[in-house]
């Protein structure tokens with residue numbers, strides 16, 4: 265069986281990856297549908313959404329030395345998402361795209377990744393802006409956003425030429 269079809273490597277990977285929440289999100293948005301569709305949101309809407317990432321006590325020593333990083337990468341579970349399609353029509357679009365070419369919350373592994381701005385840290389609580397997660401979202405990991413994450417020559421595939429609906 266080829267590597268891509270699975271077999272031994274797939275079984276080994278399935279055993280290796282177990283995740284548990286290290287905290288949760290406090291967000292002004294209570295439900296996934298409370299966010300405006302991207303095409304209708306005012307410019308930089310999400311940048312202004314403030315909230316908190318609350319880290320459980322047993323993981324707070326891991327927050328040491330985060331101060332001084334302007335942005336954080338938050339990896340989280342889309343805990344209110346169920347099911348997925350490998351091809352999906354993104355909001356405001358008419359053409360289906362492969363799920364891995366989208367940021368849809370309906371994915372084979374419902375994992376999300378957001379870059380947020382770190383405003384302040386108060387013990388186990390990270391005050392942040394730029395949230396696109398709902399209240400209670402389980403946080404699986406936090407990483408500092410570093411110079412190496414900036415890609416000056418990135419391109420945006422189908423998103424670069426996506427049609428904006430008439431306002």
Ligand SMILES: C[S@@+](CC[C@H](N)C(=O)[O-])C[C@H]1O[C@@H](n2cnc3c(N)ncnc32)[C@H](O)[C@@H]1O
Pocket residue numbers: 295296297298299341342343344345367368369375376377378379396397398400401402
């Ligand atoms: C398009 S996704 C992008 C999330 C992240 N930036 C990413 O790229 O993985 C953001 C949308 O997911 C939905 N959402 C946010 N938190 C969720 C959760 N915990 N469970 C299910 N859906 C959620 C909201 O509708 C939000 O507008």
